[in-house]
Amino acid sequence: MAELEEDSSLMERFNMLMDHKEERMEEKENWNIINEHVVRPIREDLCKADWSVDSIQRCVGVTRTNGSSCTVIGLKEGERYLEDWEVGKVRVLYPSMSPMSHSCIPNCSTSQNPDFSLTVRTMRRVERGEELTISYTRLFTGRLQRQRDFMQNWFFQCSCPRCVDVTDLGTNFDTIVCRQCGSSLLPNQTNPEAVWQCLQCGDRLDPDQVVQLEQILERELEEAPTDSSEERIQFYERFIQNNQKLVHPGHSILMKAKCKLLMAYENPRSRKLMDRKCELCRDLLNLLDRILPGQTEVRGRILYEASAPTFLLLQLDLEEGKIDTDTFVKQLKGLEQRMEECVMCLKGEKEGTYAFYLEEKANKVLKNIKEMIMFSDFLQ
16 A cells, blocks of 8 residues: 555556455455454554545445465575475465456466566457456466356456356366266356266256365375375375266366376386386377467476477387387487477476476477487488
């Protein structure tokens, strides 16, 4: 508020943002907590009695519904890595980003920088007059949870192409396996309170039962061991295999588990493990093609993770006579194109971030591939 009082242009931009006062006042318990633990200490303990209750509550509302979660990122030489719980988080208001609307298929992404500034980038071609949008939710959030989050946190119901399609653009991001016949169980309407009904036998579940099932799976997923990559791999493989009896293989929680499994496969040595890592990359990239198309950091990371096992498998195929030299070079050129895409996805991140570090590594891989293609005549 002190900044707003000193900067009239900032105040003008701030006044354009909604605080959803009426909706927040209906949350009586939360409204009273804010009055007791935020408004009163500011006015009394900080001696800011000239700041009205309404103005402080408005700042809280604007920050809640327009702000972004922010934490410390990036390491400088000599600094010790800290876990998220050690660092903590704050909520920050970025006036230039805050007016941007949400879409579950956004055309822009946001990335926090080590100096706490925020970068907004377009992820794909944006047509003249097209609204710039960002996503308010995490990638692996199913349709039902997204809709409930929108109402509880931002007081709106999303009607983007993903949310008006009960299959979430055919990804089955929320699809449950019917406990009676094993077919697909989906909501019979697009609203978040719709009953879920089996497409084959007609068995039903209410949405609260679906949420309860998903919460159980989320808690189970959080119990993954942290001691060794081998233990994590075994845990995630077992989790995916066992829970395909409960939810569709494309369900958001299983896709989240696949992403964690991919990162656990750090340096697979056998052909079987390298094939598995490449399969996980394909599954995740196919998902991104539908729900998050364009040049995104997560796409860049997956493309990078796929590069080493793909190259090693190509080498094995060539050595074992499964492919000839021409096919090897052709597929190597395909890998070159994917690594160029990887670099484009990671480009522009600030020094000190993991994406910046990964871009440097991806450029080295790309350089090696180009050199191998250049000297491919010697492979004949």
